[in-house]
Amino acid sequence: MFLNVFLFATFNASFIVWGSFFISALILLVIIIYHLYFEKNYSPFLSSYIVFTVLFFLVAPITQIDSFFGIKNPKFVTLFPYREDLVIYANGLISLFNIIFIIFYIQLKKALPVVRSKSINKKNKKILPLTIFTILVLSIIVFIISYDFILEEFSRPSWVKSKTSIMMLLTWKKVLFMIPFGGILLCFQYFKKGNKNKSNYINIIFFLCLLIVILFWFKNPFTEKRNALGPIYISLIFLFIPKILNTNIKMLSFLFFSMIILFPLSAIVTHSDATFLQIYSNPWILIQQMKGGGITEAFATLNYDAFANIMATIDYVNKYGFSYGYQFLGGILFFIPRSIWESKPLSTGQLVGEHLINDYGFSFSNLSNPLVSESFINFGLIGVILTAIILAYILIRMILWLENDDYLKKIMAFYLAMHLVFFLRGDFTNGYSYYIGTLFGVIIIPKMIEYLIKQLTFIKKDARG
Numbered sequence: 001m002f003l004n005v006f007l008f009a010t011f012n013a014s015f016i017v018w019g020s021f022f023i024s025a026l027i028l029l030v031i032i033i034y035h036l037y038f039e040k041n042y043s044p045f046l047s048s049y050i051v052f053t054v055l056f057f058l059v060a061p062i063t064q065i066d067s068f069f070g071i072k073n074p075k076f077v078t079l080f081p082y083r084e085d086l087v088i089y090a091n092g093l094i095s096l097f098n099i100i101f102i103i104f105y106i107q108l109k110k111a112l113p114v115v116r117s118k119s120i121n122k123k124n125k126k127i128l129p130l131t132i133f134t135i136l137v138l139s140i141i142v143f144i145i146s147y148d149f150i151l152e153e154f155s156r157p158s159w160v161k162s163k164t165s166i167m168m169l170l171t172w173k174k175v176l177f178m179i180p181f182g183g184i185l186l187c188f189q190y191f192k193k194g195n196k197n198k199s200n201y202i203n204i205i206f207f208l209c210l211l212i213v214i215l216f217w218f219k220n221p222f223t224e225k226r227n228a229l230g231p232i233y234i235s236l237i238f239l240f241i242p243k244i245l246n247t248n249i250k251m252l253s254f255l256f257f258s259m260i261i262l263f264p265l266s267a268i269v270t271h272s273d274a275t276f277l278q279i280y281s282n283p284w285i286l287i288q289q290m291k292g293g294g295i296t297e298a299f300a301t302l303n304y305d306a307f308a309n310i311m312a313t314i315d316y317v318n319k320y321g322f323s324y325g326y327q328f329l330g331g332i333l334f335f336i337p338r339s340i341w342e343s344k345p346l347s348t349g350q351l352v353g354e355h356l357i358n359d360y361g362f363s364f365s366n367l368s369n370p371l372v373s374e375s376f377i378n379f380g381l382i383g384v385i386l387t388a389i390i391l392a393y394i395l396i397r398m399i400l401w402l403e404n405d406d407y408l409k410k411i412m413a414f415y416l417a418m419h420l421v422f423f424l425r426g427d428f429t430n431g432y433s434y435y436i437g438t439l440f441g442v443i444i445i446p447k448m449i450e451y452l453i454k455q456l457t458f459i460k461k462d463a464r465g
Contacts, residue, residue: 003054003260004029007062007072012069014099017084020091021062027098028053034102035248040104042402044417046105047251052421055260061087063299074310077300079362087313093310093384095370096160100388108396125309127457128190128426129200131450135183136207138449142176145431146218153223173228174437175445177218181232182408182442183211188239189407228434229419238414240405251417258434259421306370306425308313313373316355317380327351328378329431349427350373408443415442 004025011018028050065082068074074082109390149164149172156162162169187208190200205263219232245251323345330345338344345351353365369377375387387396399412415422416435423431 002067003059007059009064010066010444012066014058014084017065017087020088024091024095025058025368027095028058031098032252034106035252036151037077039079039248041109041401042246042251043248043395044245044402045398045420047248047255048417048420049101050235050252051255051259052424053094053098054256056306056425057091057306057344059260060299060304064304064308076305076311077302078305078308079310079316079360080312080356081360083311086314089131089314090307090310093314093372093376093381096381097375099386101392104389104392105395109399114194128186128449129204130185130453131446132183132190132204132207132356133348134449134453135179135446137185138445139180139183139211143214143217146172146176148218150223151316158279161290164302170334170433170437173218174226175433175441176215177215178438178457179445180211180215180218180440182446184208184215184236185239185407185411185442186446187211193428199340228421230363231415231422234418235415236385239411240257255421268450297323302364302367306368309369309426310373310376312352312356313348313369313377315359316352317377319355322380322383323378325378327374328428331427331432334429347427347429349430352377354441367427368425371424371426371428372430374426374428408446410441 008018008022011123013021013023015173031046032050036045064076066089068082076082153162165171187204188206201382219229219231225313234245238312238370245254307429326345327348331347333341333344336344346354347369349367349369350365352369353362353367356362357365358366371387371391372384375383377383378387398413398416401409403412417440419431419435424436
């Protein structure tokens with residue numbers, strides 16, 4: 001509330017633009033009140049949804065537009081011109097999406113009551129140590145095979161494009177490198193549910209330590225971006241110390257202060273021209289820099305281009321029309337290589353990026369594209385409504401996973417909640433493919449190993465019989 005009061009009290013914009021953001025903020029306030037005071041189930045998904053909307057659809061665009069005051073022909077960081085009509089249209093789409101989403105979220109929750117799943121099958125418990133050991137062996141094999149690739153990633157600056165193809169990068173980073181994560185989850189499941197055989201217990205501790213080391217070798221700040229590391233590390237915190245993040249207020253507070261308060265404020269310090277000693281002797285320097293545009297500079301980067309890209313997408317649709325599902329299809333079928341599907345569409349972020357390059361002189365096409373504008377470019381207002389309903393349904397189903405005794409499902413549901421900020425920011429192709437790839441590495445491969453072990457065990461017993 002304090003943040004909203006500060007934002008709108010200092011917001012220099014026309015009344016109609018100010019009002020469009022204010023309506024959006026009121027709708028979000030209703031969602032927050034429901035989440036904190038009326039939602040009975042633990043739902044980190046709604047916490048992520050709220051924080052994303054506050055950050056990318058309120059704080060960032062209001063700060064950016066406020067910096068345009070007194071500037072002739074202002075432009076966003078993507079060089080897309082500031083147009084009041086498109087700002088109002090974008091806020092209209094966001095408000096429509098939020099209203100439809102929360103209505104169906106609440107109603108579907110009533111229709112699909114969360115019932116705790118049954119305990120893990122006894123046979124699965126017995127073969128769990130062997131399953132974990134097999135995953136560890138597979139992880140070590142991946143470690144050996146990918147050693148040169150990882151060394152190349154260590155030495156490659158983030159701004160230099162990898163020589164590896166996109167599909168191979170996805171296979172390495174989102175599937176194979178996430179196999180140890182699945183093994184860690186199964187180790188934890190053994191400690192919580194497994195038979196406490198002393199020798200097995202010691203072995204599982206040893207396996208867990210090796211899997212953690214391998215995971216951190218694969219997933220660290222030198223080989224991955226923040227949006228990929230965040231869901232993994234936060235999921236591990238939730239796994240080992242759940243009390244830190246196990247209520248809606250804890251989850252919302254954690255995400256809110258880390259993403260909306262700490263990150264922008266830290267940018268003021270990291271981008272300050274003053275030395276540490278100068279700041280220490282005169283902390284008022286930071287306040288002056290804040291007034292002089294420190295916060296604005298933090299938000300005036302491509303990290304916060306989501307709202308501007310909604311307007312650019314509307315502009316693209318006005319010129320070229322809707323895709324009628326073609327953009328969504330390209331994202332859903334991301335695994336089909338372009339060599340086979342020659343007419344495979346560009347991701348929407350790149351498509352709109354190319355539009356900005358061609359029409360507005362921008363120089364970069366690898367942009368985000370929020371789910372709101374992804375829905376709009378595919379089917380217009382109908383697309384916005386349908387996508388909000390589908391998202392609400394998926395998140396309700398994920399609450400069922402979150403209550404599951406199977407830790408692979410449980411933690412991958414939580415992982416989705418942390419990934420949701422990236423998914424909602426877009427574009428759809430990247431957000432969807434990254435999660436599906438991770439899902440394959442963490443759940444599908446361990447389940448396949450478990451199934452093969454059970455089949456081999458059955459064949460062995462049958463042969464003895």
